[in-house]
Amino acid sequence: MSSSPTDFGPPTSGPLADLLALLKDAATLKTAADTLAWDEQTYLPDRGGDFRADQLAALAGLTHDRLTGPALNDALLAAEGEGFPDDSAAAACVREARRDFDRRTTLPRQLVEELSRVTTLAQRNWAEARKAADFAAFRPHLSAVVKLKREEAAAVAAGRTDLADRPAYDALLDDYEPGASSEQVAAVFAELRDGLVPLVHGIAESNVSPDRSILSRNYPIAAQDAFCRSGAEELGFDFEAGRLDTAAHPFCTTLGPADCRLTTRYNVNDFSQSYFGVLHEAGHGIYEQGLPAEWFGAPPGEACGLGVHESQSRLWENFVGRSAPYWKHVGPQARAAFPEQLENVSDDDLYRVVNDVRPTLIRVEADEVTYNLHVLLRFELEQALISGDLPVADVSDVWDEKFDAMFGFRPPSPADGCLQDIHWAAGLIGYFPTYALGNVYAAMLWNAAQKELGDLDDQLAGGNFAPLRGWLTDKIYRHGRRYAPTDLIERAAGSPPVPGPLLTHLREKYGALYGLN
Numbered sequence: 015m016s017s018s019p020t021d022f023g024p025p026t027s028g029p030l031a032d033l034l035a036l037l038k039d040a041a042t043l044k045t046a047a048d049t050l051a052w053d054e055q056t057y058l059p060d061r062g063g064d065f066r067a068d069q070l071a072a073l074a075g076l077t078h079d080r081l082t083g084p085a086l087n088d089a090l091l092a093a094e095g096e097g098f099p100d101d102s103a104a105a106a107c108v109r110e111a112r113r114d115f116d117r118r119t120t121l122p123r124q125l126v127e128e129l130s131r132v133t134t135l136a137q138r139n140w141a142e143a144r145k146a147a148d149f150a151a152f153r154p155h156l157s158a159v160v161k162l163k164r165e166e167a168a169a170v171a172a173g174r175t176d177l178a179d180r181p182a183y184d185a186l187l188d189d190y191e192p193g194a195s196s197e198q199v200a201a202v203f204a205e206l207r208d209g210l211v212p213l214v215h216g217i218a219e220s221n222v223s224p225d226r227s228i229l230s231r232n233y234p235i236a237a238q239d240a241f242c243r244s245g246a247e248e249l250g251f252d253f254e255a256g257r258l259d260t261a262a263h264p265f266c267t268t269l270g271p272a273d274c275r276l277t278t279r280y281n282v283n284d285f286s287q288s289y290f291g292v293l294h295e296a297g298h299g300i301y302e303q304g305l306p307a308e309w310f311g312a313p314p315g316e317a318c319g320l321g322v323h324e325s326q327s328r329l330w331e332n333f334v335g336r337s338a339p340y341w342k343h344v345g346p347q348a349r350a351a352f353p354e355q356l357e358n359v360s361d362d363d364l365y366r367v368v369n370d371v372r373p374t375l376i377r378v379e380a381d382e383v384t385y386n387l388h389v390l391l392r393f394e395l396e397q398a399l400i401s402g403d404l405p406v407a408d409v410s411d412v413w414d415e416k417f418d419a420m421f422g423f424r425p426p427s428p429a430d431g432c433l434q435d436i437h438w439a440a441g442l443i444g445y446f447p448t449y450a451l452g453n454v455y456a457a458m459l460w461n462a463a464q465k466e467l468g469d470l471d472d473q474l475a476g477g478n479f480a481p482l483r484g485w486l487t488d489k490i491y492r493h494g495r496r497y498a499p500t501d502l503i504e505r506a507a508g509s510p511p512v513p514g515p516l517l518t519h520l521r522e523k524y525g526a527l528y529g530l531n
Contacts, residue, residue, distance in 0.1 A: 040312030324452025
């Protein structure tokens with residue numbers, strides 16, 4: 015056996031070094047595609063979409079070839095023979111690289127290319143259809159995406175004995191939350207629903223209401239942009255290794271070890287939409303910037319599942335960004351950014367209005383309490399789409415019916431209903447459950463951080479975010495994919511993932527805000 019690498023540092027020679035070189039080569043090619051995809055969402059001219067789809071399909075095929083070819087398999091076999099300690103970064107690298115290889119080899123190159131081409135076109139059509147509130151225009155594209163995702167699920171399940179007897183949806187969910195099943199997720203969601211519905215009803219029946227007019231004033235876009243950048247930078251997002259732009263749907267993407275891109279969208283009558291969108295995406299970005307850059311392209315340098323990723327965005331957005339201590343710190347900055355709009359608005363007024371709870375149409379603008387109900391709706395619908403129980407033609411009507419049953423009113427148009435998210439257009443079916451799982455994980459991490467770091471409230475009120483960021487780096491970021499998502503959370507928080515801490519957090523916080531305690 016060649017000399018073992020250090021716990022987190024990659025080797026410079028030997029079988030593992032050879033494997034890492036191949037993985038980095040493929041990752042570099044993929045980042046070229048990711049750069050084109052980012053440009054497609056931000057700056058691509060309207061007429062450039064068709065050719066961009068061809069570009070991305072070609073790059074997807076080339077990347078797939080490198081990640082499923084005999085050279086990579088040979089390198090994996092050689093590295094697997096090294097006998098690295100089970101708990102080492104090296105062992106995790108080999109194990110997870112094999113897992114990725116086995117999944118990718120179930121997919122034919124033609125399907126990979128077609129998925130890339132179809133989803134690129136679908137995303138551009140989705141943006142146009144959403145502006146026009148025209149589901150009929152988007153329906154053919156959604157049908158094409160769903161057909162291909164069913165083919166992907168079937169191909170993966172055929173090559174994975176552990177997925178053979180499970181719902182087709184599980185093969186897609188497993189790509190975003192490794193090891194999870196729709197049955198397990200449904201059980202977690204049922205407990206969340208049972209805990210959230212009474213809380214939502216209690217808040218609706220209370221006589222407490224924040225001054226919502228605060229968020230209906232005119233907030234110049236330039237001032238919002240500066241305020242958003244300041245907020246992200248204070249939390250720890252490094253703008254020398256990243257940037258912020260606008261897009262139809264907020265997202266974060268990493269184009270290299272020192273190139274992380276955030277996007278948001280602005281509403282001139284509500285600065286909180288862009289601000290919390292940026293805090294959310296900055297949470298993703300801080301995680302990406304905290305991953306071990308020396309392992310770029312390999313599992314120890316990659317995020318540990320989308321549930322853990324969402325835990326970071328939701329922790330920084332909600333547990334930090336919507337806390338009373340945070341608004342003691344940032345309230346003066348908000349009044350300086352918007353002096354006319356927020357004149358005589360106190361820190362407490364701001365804290366209360368950014369924690370306003372009421373059923374809303376748009377998931378990314380939803381409050382902490384009702385947000386998970388939006389995710390439950392999508393989880394149910396996309397399972398039915400993949401199983402074939404929900405025809406694509408019926409998506410808009412069924413969405414509206416289920417939304418009405420859950421929230422008590424119907425979306426006025428598809429733009430506020432089934433067209434509000436880009437995920438299905440992008441082929442990200444199986445992604446939505448990770449948002450609610452991320453909330454569950456975030457609550458557990460927050461509790462653990464409070465126990466270990468002392469008075470977090472004082473730290474946040476003083477604008478001192480470094481201790482929390484350092485704790486997350488130690489417990490989450492630096493490990494990459496060294497552990498399975500549930501194992502990583504258990505190691506950091508002290509117990510397996512459970513919804514209880516999240517429900518307790520919501521009941522205590524919003525019970526106090528709305529006089530329910």
